[in-house]
Amino acid sequence: MSQADTVTRILDSAEQLFAEKGFAETSLRMITTRAKVNLAAVNYHFGSKKELIQAVFARFLTPFTLKLSKELDAVVAIKRDPDFRDVLGVLASTMLTGVAPNDHYNKLSVFMRLLGLAYTQAQGHLRRFLYENYAEVYGRFIGYLKLAHPDLSSEAIFWRLHFAIGAAVFTMSSIEVLRSMAQTDTGIDTSVEQVMAQLIPFLAAALEQEA
Structure with missing residues (x-):
């Protein structure tokens, strides 16, 4: 081997x-x-185990953030001042196109479960690792939100962002269960893309509501 x-x-x-x-x-x-x-x-x-945890996150996040940055650059080249919904759309499309060659929806679902665990289990080293390696892309995302809504305080942005992350983690980590529930309750077979198409406006409304 x-x-x-x-x-x-x-x-x-x-x-x-x-x-x-x-x-x-x-x-x-x-x-x-x-x-x-x-x-x-x-x-x-x-x-060490801590470094292994970080490597698991890096394997997904490094190619994801590189792809996200390129997609944002492409949008900015066309529309110099994209609104925040444009940015969320780029985020959604980057998640949907995936960063794994096969079965990327499953890969995304697993990663979102791991992200949820990073919030619920004490992993201070992981937060430092994520900040040190991905702060630029995170800061760019926050910058677009501030540009669209300069009246929002840092406190409001913090809470709204983490509430939004919570909704996204729950939805995407449980995507197959939710699709099955939707099929049972509504009789409609909802694709992952259709779920995302409903999630993004919900997140945008939550993040952009007036202070």
Whole structure:
């Protein structure tokens, strides 16, 4: 097995177990057992459980944020001052096109479960990691919101943003369950794209309401 294969197996196993059981409840031994590697391999490639958690997030977020930045640049080139709904549309389309070559909806759903866990389980190191590596794209997103609504205070932006994240995490991490519920309750087979098309205006309204 090549080193690249070993890293991929460790990351795949860690991602699945973290999403299923949580960060605190998942031990390195559980990860190595599922990945069929020894503990030395995890220590060699990642150094610690904290660094492994960060690597799991980076595997999704690094290509995602690069793609998001390029898509935002493309919109700005066409429309110099895009409104905030344009920005949310770019975010949605980037999520839908995915960053994984296959089964990207499942990849997105798993990542959103992990993001939810990052909020509910104490992972201070992860918040620092995300800030240090992805603050530029995050700041760009916030900048568009402030530009569209300069009257919003930093406190209002903080709470609205995190309420919006909560709604997005719940929806996208449970997407298949929600689609099944919608089919049962309404008789309509709703696609992931249609769910997103309803979610984005909801988030925009929540983020942009008057102070």
